[in-house]
Amino acid sequence: MTLRERIFRAPSRDGVLFSSSDVIVLLIIAVVIYLGAQLAVGSPEVIQGPDINLDPAALPYYALLSIGRMLAAYILSLTFSIFYGYAAARSKRAERWLMPLLDILQSVPILSFLPVVLLSLTAILPQGVAVEIAAVVLIFTSQVWNLTFSFYQSLRTIPIEYREAAAVFRFSRWLRFKQVELPFASMGLIWNSVMSWAGGWFFLMAAEIFTLGERDFRLPGLGAYLQTAASQGDTSALLIGIGALIGIIVLLDQLVWQPLLAWAERFKVSQVSDDNPTTSWFLNSLRRSGLANWGSRRIFGPLNRRLNRWLNRPPAEVAGLEPVENGKRSLLGWLVLILVALGIGYGLVQAVGLLMTLPLAAWGDILVGALATLLRVTVAVCIALAWTIPVGVLIGTNPRAAAVLQPVVQIAASIPATALFPVLLLGLLTIPAGANIAAVLLMLLGTQWYLLFNVIAGASAIPQDLLYTSDLLHLKGWKRWRTLILPALFPYIITGLITSSGGAWNASIVAEFTEFGGEISHVTGLGALITSATAGGDYALLLASTLTMIVLVVTINRLVWRRLYRVAEYRYRMDQ
């Protein structure tokens, strides 16, 4: 499976910038943020943060806490994906709403929700619990969309003959799920889980180090450990912390994801054997180990049988495969729909009322901030492009360079940018314009890897015969780049850019307004506005700036990226 197939693909609709469902989805998001901001009024003025122990002996405990949060959010994401994917794939009516919702939610800068979520949850729940839940919710929202889309996509692309066979042989729901749908979706789910975990670390670190004035939302965990180490200037603790973080990520990769990927090889649909399938030393040793075999025989075998006996009931009647015509909505359905519509309408009126209280000058600030952040995002993306294209092509077309550089790149990429942020601040805050440089650097750290991996994938996918042909034609230098390499990379670069510009917008929330060693530093920007509005309790500004960011990012996605993506898909595809 090439990298490109793994990348989350937006469902594309022709031409229309915003469909009516998109607008309604955006309105609902506005109401939800409004409700959050309303709740936030009750948030306590002072929130006591945790005391972080910099003793390395405390690290395993912090690491466990961080992993626990990730795991909780991931389990939640996976469960949600399966139900949501099912609902969207099964019913045409549900699909009409669920897919635009997914599409918008996946392009929304998730971190912009963080302040609202934190404030509103601390208002209604005990502090410790609220902050934990906020972190899990934040990670969940970063992990869930690509998983859901992947599962939905798999359900929709199951070859018709597999579905026909399942129907003809009268599979029960459970059998269909266990033996057909889940195996078919597994490859996509596992790849997207890897991506989700990588993204999740970024948000976990952001959530663990979030503080606002008197409100210290930090959570005991690796992120807070790193931040405390940096602000106290404890270099050895900082190094040990980063080492521990890298260690955990590498271990998870070796002990969880690689074995899973190797195991999932058998779910590949292709009818021919693969030349170099993914392998995992850990899976191989597990397969040889007596203990693991005993476990699978004595524990998983009986468990599986019991589950089967319990869930596999041969159905009395099996429906055919045609989509069921949508019946008339029931009276209850209409009633619920009207109630929901009324609720949204009321929320909207209130939200607009709140926005009206905002002075014109504040809207001007939002506009200026939005432009400033847009500029920073553009700079970060351009820097990323400038170095990833040459390096990516070098790695992708040169096996010897790849052998040396690939592992280095993979480790570097695995460090969540937000974890390094305190370190960046430590070095940069003292120099002039340091805050600006730090903000752009953080965005860059968060964006460049997606781009690099896509360029590598694109470069290694250039067909050998085209390379030979351009050798024969003596295409060299710029000409070779213009006629062969850049067109071949184009779809991959666009795919990478979509993800990485989203990452840059996200990073602006934590990058533009920072508190380090008790000092606040901020630059002009939309992200800074959102965070400072939260800190200052200006809920109208919070609502307005959060909404602005969401609408802006979604519009840029539709206006720029989606169009480019369509061009890329259509004109510059190498596979026929």
Next chain:
Amino acid sequence: MENGMLLHVDGVTKVFGRDDRQFTAVKEIHLSIREGEFVALLGPSGCGKSTLLRMITGLIAPSQGTVYYRGKPVRGINPYSTMVFQTFALYPWLSVLDNVALALEARGIVSDERFERAEKLVDLVGLDGFESAYPRELSGGMRQKVGFARALAVEPELLCLDEPFSALDVLSAEALRGELMELWTGRLLPAKAILMVSHNIEEAISMADRIVVMGKEPGHIVTEFAVDLPHPRTRKEAGFEALIDRIYGAIAGRTEPEMKEVGTAPGTPGLTRILPRSSVNALAGLLEHISPFHKGYDIYKLEDELGVEMHDLVQTIEMAEMLGFATVNAGDIQITPLGQAFAEASILMRKELFAQRARRLPMIRWMMQMLNASPERHLPWKVFYTALLPEFPDEMAERQLDVAIDWGRYAELIDYDDSDEMVTLEVSNGKTAAVNDRPPA
């Protein structure tokens, strides 16, 4: 209901799509199958034979009419029937044994008994030793054996076969047919009747007791042939050859008078003829092959000699007929003088000849007229597509345009730019197209 009657298809019609974008796949089908019968549904691609099979198994429901099984209307999946698929439909992540056992598990057999029974079936089809192999490790023929074992596992009364041999190489297909017939004639199968969809005439004759021939546009039953040759049947028998010719005659029909042959333009009264999906290359190959023979040539021989599938062959023959390069009569194809000229012509001359004939086709003429009427002599692809939608289902409209553009490009009548999806009138032909606006006499 009479005794021994298993299946009764009563006036079944299937329409896909809705409103003004409808497509009738099969129309008014009546068909009965009794216990002990082996029936073959034979017809060119697109005649709705697979659609009919899917209505019989209950995978899709008829738009009109009813399928009765043992006198009861079929709703949802028919529990007494099962199916062997053209593409095998084995789950690649399950071993041979697991694939077969899964069908038993679905029937509620969760204990290990299902593996014992699956094992027996795997042995029956001659795959012992391959129980733990995965489908991707097997050849096509062996995969289909697993397909048969799985279908037999649920002990169906009616075994439905959807072109089960057409994805296999010639030798494996032959071997598997022989093995199936041995089991069937030896009464070793649990099935009481077999219904097979096929587009291979020889295959149908060598296996079935009764052959139901279907035609297309829309799918309907043309006629039926009873086959009472003794098993095992070989082509050398006199009756076999004669039957092949009769069936070919029924399928390929005969060349109609020109006006009816080329049909009418889209949007005008009368049936718009569907352009056959074939290419100029295939046409040239066919004409070159039959050009040395001045009298009729047996169509069935072409299948082996040219190494093409029957449905591709029928499409190419239709293309030759439509362009006036050949005529068809009762299983024979006869090259016309024009076809002869094409076969012997140089590359440029061929283009010229082809262009002359293609320009008369209502579909292409209609496209050229529309292009001519537009100020810039070009129109978006979408315009043609939308105009075709009332008469064809979406996929077919797209395919029709693909074929028309492909032929038009070769003939240098129209051109198409993929990057902006524009169809253009070739400049040099603009005038001739205008002159040719009148329909052919």
